[in-house]
Amino acid sequence: MRTTLSLLGVSVGIFAIVAVFTAVDSLNKKIRDDIDSFAGTGVIYVGKWPWIMSNNYPWWKYLNRPEMKYSEFKYLKENLTKASAVAIIDGGRTINVSNGSSSMTVNLNSASYDYNQITSIPVFTGRYFLPIESENGLNVVIIGAKVAENLFNGLPAIGNTIQLNGIKFQVIGILERKGEDGLSMGGSPDEKVFIPYTTFAKSFQKFQPSADFGFKAFDNDSHQEELEAEIIGLLRSLRSLKPKEEANFSINRLDGMNQFFDSIFTTLNLAGALIAGFSLLVGGFGIANIMFVSVKERTNIIGIQKSLGAKNYFILFQFLFEAVFLSLIGGVVGLFLVFMITLIPQEFLPMSLSIANMAKGLVISSIIGVLSGIIPAWFAAKLDPVIAIRAK
Template identity: 70%
Template sequence: MKFLRQIFESFRFAWQALHSNVLRTTLSLLGVTIGIFAIVAVFTAVDSLNKNIRDQIDSFGKGVLYVGKWPWLMGNNYPWWKYVNRPNMKYSEFKYLQENLENAKHVAIIDGRGSVTYSHGNNSIDARLTGCSFEYNKISEFSIQQGRYFVPVETESSSYSAIIGAKIAETIFPNGNAIGQTIKIKGIKFVVIGVLEKKGTDGITLGGSPDENAFIPYTTFANIFQKDQPEPDVAVKAYDWDVKQEALEGEIEGLMRSRRSLKPSQEDNFAVNRADGINQFFDGIFATLNMAGALIAGFSLLVGGFGIANIMFVSVKERTNIIGIQKSLGAKNYFILFQFLFEAVFLSLIGGLVGIFLVWLITIIPQDALTMILSYSNITKGLFISSIIGMLSGIIPALVAARLDPVIAIRSK
């Protein structure tokens, strides 16, 4: 009980010392404030960017495998010459997989074009176009704000129906009422049956913004755009019990090798891709960004730590006489040590809190490029780092104060 009471007294002495020197306290915590602001801001920006990209990858469909010609490999040494002569996926192969896969929940075929002109009257816009089969909305994130999705007869009979993105609808139908209207895609008339929910603009958009994309039945797309070089992918969604999609991947490989009559000694002439590969690629990038940001911000923290240590040495010098009196009255070494250690930690924590508050102010400012989110994890990291900096900066001055000889200390002026 006595020990706890003495710790509380050390705590009170430390607070009084900080309160009695407000200007010095403010100046000494600036370095820590800048350092914690920098490091928490970097972590917050990287985490927000990471979440943005992960959400976009998830929008391609969780637990989905993509069968196509090209592997989704990342890096500078992409062996494209190995894959360029592979055969493209065919609609008949999609039907074959759809009819024979036992471990697949949904199967769809998709293909796209990067820039197609959409027009209605005098209004036009260039945007992406995707052709998809009926089950695509059960594989990928697909939110319709107005109208409806395709019905099976539309996707099988090559109907001229279209579901358009929000920005396309706003541009060519500025007065609204897009449903049921006729638009021209590459000069061919289509009827708008749906408008996608608006997603807005993000800093990085994989595969283009969904607001600038439209969907038509795959068979219609194939008749118009795939006469030269069709390169579709077949998207296959696994059942929930197949967590790593290993059963589905093995079945796809077996069926595709059988369909293409590949001998056991021959390599696959197709690729089974998954979003995990993209995630692993970005894992390395974000780990590097976090490390680089932490190193840069660490220099600011180092300067802030030296500033606190310097102020603590000054504080010990100013209060040497008081320390001597406290020791002569029976104060233990740990009582003196805790006074100065608590003071250093308080300084650092206050600076850290101010730095975190500045980051929070940035996150509440509306931003179109990238939505910043300050997580509890990054707040905890900032406070933990502040505490460590305070302890490291204050431990040596506190030890010096605790080891002072009471007689010599009392005589000092």
């Protein structure tokens, strides 16, 4: 009972620290998957606003920048030599969608035809836009899974007509169900609709465009910097910017966002480790107390061992191994508790206990065992065998 109660400190400490590591790793993976989902891998985006906001964010300067124009998109698409795909995107606006009998609020997005080559548009049933639909601004729409469910209630949606703010559109595709997305702007991905950019510009954009250009290099790794330099050169020339004049557009890449989140997750891991460290400290004192009591109770046995020829290092490692073993038992219990939490179904943040975090938990347990047991073990190893045998 005494040992079990003392090991609770280690179990709680390992549970806390491994749970923090697991939660942070799961959140990290979720966010990076979401980034890749909406932005694509190895893609360069050009827009009016930068994605990363610094401490001294000069929003007034960015506010006065010119909007990205469709004519600029066409110019870059025709003149870029390092890009395998070029797309223009806009949207993120809330509108009303209905089919006459049902209605709901959705997030409207638009993109040119090449957008599905830059990032994944997972169409579950139906199809993606055709080039002629994208170029001519036809009223076709791809709807999210929840939109199809709410409007059609299990009935076939492909080929039917819906209204976006009163404008009729033909449904040509339904997106795969994705669930909650930590980076989604304007609601769940399942509540989004996609239309061709030219249709969006004609019917919804009016005098408030906020388009971004997306570019993907032929080779994501080796040609991305060359593509970025080519984009900057062509766009500066098109906008008649002088060599020393500051660019009036922003280059956004995923590595910038990844570095931003890296710093956040490093801080979260450090903060979580410090908080959990207090529990481990209590657990370490508990094990040290057990070992001191154990040495006291087995003093005469230690004396007998030493009188029969046991070396000091044998006695030291005997008690040190016991301390590490006890600490590892507490660590395994803590890991088991974390594993049980990962079995709970969670749609927004699925958690999984990785081998690396399990190893961290066991290594930390071992270190706590060594630190807690080294002094009692050293004290036992230094006992005089004659005095130890006489101990009661």
